[in-house]
Amino acid sequence: MKQLSERIKEAAFGSLSSGQVEMVIGWQKGPLWWQSFPAFITDPGETASLIWDPFSVSNLNKYLLNEVPKKKIALFLKGCDALGFNQLLRDGRVEREKVLLFGIPCDGLVDPARVEATGLSKGLLQVKKEREELVFYYKEGQRKAPARDFYYSKCLSCRYPNPVTCDEMLGEAVPCQPLERFANVSKLEAASLEERFTYWSRHFSRCIRCFACRNVCPACSCRECIFDIAEPRWLGKAKESGETLFYHITRAYHVAGRCVDCGECARICPLGIPLAELNRKFIKDINELYGEYDAGADLDKEAPLLTFKSDDPDVSA
Amino acid sequence: MKKITKEKLALFWELLARRATLYLPLQEDGVVNFAPWKNGARVNLRENSLVPPKNVFFPQAETYLRFQTGAKKLQLESLEPEEEFILFGVRPCDVASFTILDKVFLEEPVDGLYAKRRRLGTLVSLGCNEPGETCFCTSFELEPAFAPGADVMVWDMGEFLLWEAQSEKGDELTAKINELLDEAAPEESASALSLRNTTAAGEAAAGCQQEWNTAGLQEVLRGKFNVELWEKLYHRCLGCGICTYLCPTCHCFDIQDFSRGLEGERFRCWDSCMFAEFTLMASGENPRPTQKERVRQRFLHKLLYFPSKYGLYACVGCGRCVRKCPVHLDITQVMEPIK
Numbered sequence: 020m021k022q023l024s025e026r027i028k029e030a031a032f033g034s035l036s037s038g039q040v041e042m043v044i045g046w047q048k049g050p051l052w053w054q055s056f057p058a059f060i061t062d063p064g065e066t067a068s069l070i071w072d073p074f075s076v077s078n079l080n081k082y083l084l085n086e087v088p089k090k091k092i093a094l095f096l097k098g099c100d101a102l103g104f105n106q107l108l109r110d111g112r113v114e115r116e117k118v119l120l121f122g123i124p125c126d127g128l129v130d131p132a133r134v135e136a137t138g139l140s141k142g143l144l145q146v147k148k149e150r151e152e153l154v155f156y157y158k159e160g161q162r163k164a165p166a167r168d169f170y171y172s173k174c175l176s177c178r179y180p181n182p183v184t185c186d187e188m189l190g191e192a193v194p195c196q197p198l199e200r201f202a203n204v205s206k207l208e209a210a211s212l213e214e215r216f217t218y219w220s221r222h223f224s225r226c227i228r229c230f231a232c233r234n235v236c237p238a239c240s241c242r243e244c245i246f247d248i249a250e251p252r253w254l255g256k257a258k259e260s261g262e263t264l265f266y267h268i269t270r271a272y273h274v275a276g277r278c279v280d281c282g283e284c285a286r287i288c289p290l291g292i293p294l295a296e297l298n299r300k301f302i303k304d305i306n307e308l309y310g311e312y313d314a315g316a317d318l319d320k321e322a323p324l325l326t327f328k329s330d331d332p333d334v335s336a
Numbered sequence: 337m338k339k340i341t342k343e344k345l346a347l348f349w350e351l352l353a354r355r356a357t358l359y360l361p362l363q364e365d366g367v368v369n370f371a372p373w374k375n376g377a378r379v380n381l382r383e384n385s386l387v388p389p390k391n392v393f394f395p396q397a398e399t400y401l402r403f404q405t406g407a408k409k410l411q412l413e414s415l416e417p418e419e420e421f422i423l424f425g426v427r428p429c430d431v432a433s434f435t436i437l438d439k440v441f442l443e444e445p446v447d448g449l450y451a452k453r454r455r456l457g458t459l460v461s462l463g464c465n466e467p468g469e470t471c472f473c474t475s476f477e478l479e480p481a482f483a484p485g486a487d488v489m490v491w492d493m494g495e496f497l498l499w500e501a502q503s504e505k506g507d508e509l510t511a512k513i514n515e516l517l518d519e520a521a522p523e524e525s526a527s528a529l530s531l532r533n534t535t536a537a538g539e540a541a542a543g544c545q546q547e548w549n550t551a552g553l554q555e556v557l558r559g560k561f562n563v564e565l566w567e568k569l570y571h572r573c574l575g576c577g578i579c580t581y582l583c584p585t586c587h588c589f590d591i592q593d594f595s596r597g598l599e600g601e602r603f604r605c606w607d608s609c610m611f612a613e614f615t616l617m618a619s620g621e622n623p624r625p626t627q628k629e630r631v632r633q634r635f636l637h638k639l640l641y642f643p644s645k646y647g648l649y650a651c652v653g654c655g656r657c658v659r660k661c662p663v664h665l666d667i668t669q670v671m672e673p674i675k
Contacts, residue, residue: 049664051470054666056663077662140469227396227577227581228396229576229581230576230577230611231662234575234576235574247613256607258396258397258606287576287662289660
């Protein structure tokens, strides 16, 4: 990964110092082993602080909604991020010519919770990836383990590890070995109505309405969101099961057909609500009803939920 | 000092729950939160809760008024908490957060709902054996394994819990459940003190992992309203409410009505200074128009405005925001450049 991290610094330095862009969005590192976060750099002298490591999970493309209208920006895209970028483009929310994209092939990133679950986090100073292994650094030495054991579940079912779009690719393409992504959805579909209602009610009862799932979502790009409107107040502010269900179900319907299955909503949820399953149910249904469609990847296909055909299954039924 | 062996804990919960509503750190779907104990619930005394226990005294939403309008006059019914409860397993950092909330809600004008819940609740604190990776309570002169503000202090010694009443309410609770408590031997009582000392001193992995030098921070931040730092910081903030809703000291709320036809209710609910709508006025004017002003407000409120008014920082070092902020706007780190 070190090589890639050097190439990121070079790309950032080059595009800023040549005046090609005015800002670069990448990742920087905090003092704790899992703290990699979005960085906004305008001074070529600061590009050396950019990193790429097993925790560079934050999707950077959503920031384009705030930043791009002002200036031309360079940013780094992993496979999942490239899908989100394409969706923002398709939704008319970014201007392609105002963005310089550097692609990063990524075979998976590390979920800190999985490191903690194994007890490896105690006294952990740093984690590096070396080929297929993670190296855990401690004061007293180091330990190694297979990297894939620590990846986010969303990474294990990733079907686009190599960005489907970019201006320049910064690394060699990585192989793709996705796990079946609809396994949990199929399990839920097999459950009774009552079981499913209990399942979702239990999970949603934990929702604190922080809106992190919406704010991180590349398909949620409305300038004004219905859930923020005070008058009329469509979504009540009470922590009440009906309101919470209204929020999550409305959001799931709204992003249906545009959700790129990047899994950020579920990753970011502080209460561990399996939001990606809800979105994947819609994706599965769309695939079954209208034919396979990958939002963010199938740019030449018509968006099934935005297109009417006289032989649509719900018409003929 | 008293003790209770762990085999008796199931009985213990049952006995406590018979006296009053018993809030415990319960684990469900891998997440630990305080909730009323029911038979079969999975109690987790190892981890602190994700949502802070402030929601027991200051619920995320609570209805306090019902109204009905008929042909002639408006009928109003006030609601207030009536139920006695025991809040068991609160960590010392979170106990300290109640001192901060007390400043806001118990000084004039006193908040009746909060005050009533403070009276109805008995607070049992559980000392930390091994503070977490993002813990920094010692930076605020708190002890990981001691909470002076709790009615009862409990320590997990492996095979048994040590139990010490620290207030009148604590004595009353002890008397009610005395049948399950044994007298602790002198060396067992001494082990609690030794746990207090080792965790407070930050020895090995037992202490707070993070150290944040907060000395003089309030002075440093004075007059820093317009410094460039805020310009640099806010870009990465997603504007979600995780930091404020998981914070044990954040206490901003909104008041809303829910009505259908001729009747309805008035409730108050948590609100977050991270949300754009938080300061949006009826005129359409917003004095905090971008995330920059919102991020600045959160940090300055905790570390400058609150201490200026009440004499203490509105942060107890529980580490929840450090752990859960998706973009790692880490309160212990972000203001370092100002220093």
